[in-house]
Amino acid sequence: xxxxxxxPRSEEMEPAFLVPDVDDPDTRDFWLGCARGELLxxxxxxxxRRRMPPRPMCPSCRSLETTWHPTSGRATVxxxxxxxxxxxxxxxxxxxxxxxxxxxxxxxxxxxxGNLVEDADAPLDSVxxxxxxxxxxxxxxxxxxxxxxxxxxxxx
Amino acid sequence: xxxxxxxxxxxxxxxxxxxxxxxxxxxxxxxADLLWRQAVVGPDDVDVAQLYDAFSPLIPLSLEGYGFxxxxxxxxxxxxxxxxxxxxxxxxxxxxxxxxxxxxxxxNLVLEGVRQIRxxxxxxxxxxxxxxxxxxxxxxxxxxxxxxxxx
Ligand SMILES: [Zn+2]
Numbered sequence: 596x597x598x599x600x601x602x603p604r605s606e607e608m609e610p611a612f613l614v615p616d617v618d619d620p621d622t623r624d625f626w627l628g629c630a631r632g633e634l635l636x637x638x639x640x641x642x643x644r645r646r647m648p649p650r651p652m653c654p655s656c657r658s659l660e661t662t663w664h665p666t667s668g669r670a671t672v673x674x675x676x677x678x679x680x681x682x683x684x685x686x687x688x689x690x691x692x693x694x695x696x697x698x699x700x701x702x703x704x705x706x707x708x709g710n711l712v713e714d715a716d717a718p719l720d721s722v723x724x725x726x727x728x729x730x731x732x733x734x735x736x737x738x739x740x741x742x743x744x745x746x747x748x749x750x751x
Numbered sequence: 752x753x754x755x756x757x758x759x760x761x762x763x764x765x766x767x768x769x770x771x772x773x774x775x776x777x778x779x780x781x782x783a784d785l786l787w788r789q790a791v792v793g794p795d796d797v798d799v800a801q802l803y804d805a806f807s808p809l810i811p812l813s814l815e816g817y818g819f820x821x822x823x824x825x826x827x828x829x830x831x832x833x834x835x836x837x838x839x840x841x842x843x844x845x846x847x848x849x850x851x852x853x854x855x856x857x858x859n860l861v862l863e864g865v866r867q868i869r870x871x872x873x874x875x876x877x878x879x880x881x882x883x884x885x886x887x888x889x890x891x892x893x894x895x896x897x898x899x900x901x902x
Binding site for chain 2: 647648654673674696704706708
């Protein structure tokens with residue numbers, strides 16, 4: 596950082612959610628799946644082992660061959676936290692809210708980090724965080740957030 | 752210095768270890784395996800420990816990882832003043848550690864681990880001859896074991 600113009604002052608920052616780079620070569624297929632309403636998991640093209648998060652090489656056999664497979668989108672809550680400020684402005688506005696880790700029913704060693712919400716387009720604080728329970732069943736839904744389709748979770 | 756080890760387990764992701772087959776088994780387990788293999792002493796022989804405590808949960812996880820108790824038993828291990836100086840089962844962070852002495856990335860823990868072996872700590876543990884110092888659980892980690900002569 597050498598010039599003041601490179602660092603916007605906080606009051607000039609747009610309050611916005613952080614969205615992922617959907618054009619990363621390792622994760623592009625995952626985000627394309629989300630846009631179609633499918634929760635995809637990467638698998639090794641040689642030995643078939645699933646892996647999450649996506650990455651170029653299989654940890655079992657070191658193959659660089661990759662395939663993608665749809666999942667049932669059903670999962671259980673493995674753990675969760677409740678986020679409180681200080682947070683970035685867009686998140687502070689909806690705090691406290693939950694952040695959950697879910698384990699897929701198809702393969703419980705495959706986990707995703709996300710939010711439990713009332714329905715796909717509901718705000719992050721739409722589920723009372725005091726009611727979230729480890730082990731409760733959830734299903735994936737998809738929401739458009741600032742132009743990116745993100746997976747979220749609802750109770751089943 | 753009796754033994755030292757450093758480790759990062761396969762497929763570990765720093766501070767976001769939700770994705771391994773058992774997210775509750777972290778780098779300390781792999782580091783402990785290397786450390787104890789080099790040592791003529793084991794967890795039961797440790798007189799005093801300095802466990803990296805940048806976050807409170809690192810203490811129970813480190814107790815589990817270095818073999819003072821089993822997986823999931825770290826919190827219960829601390830019951831009944833087990834980590835307290837001078838009479839606990841395993842006096843821990845006797846100079847205050849990262850939370851109560853200084854956060855200098857664990858250097859102070861190494862100093863205190865040496866003082867315990869030299870008999871010069873302000874919170875000296877009796878005749879401490881085996882002193883463990885660890886780096887942080889949840890990230891690529893390391894540990895050192897100091898062993899002194901019985902006085
Ligand atoms: Zn493979």
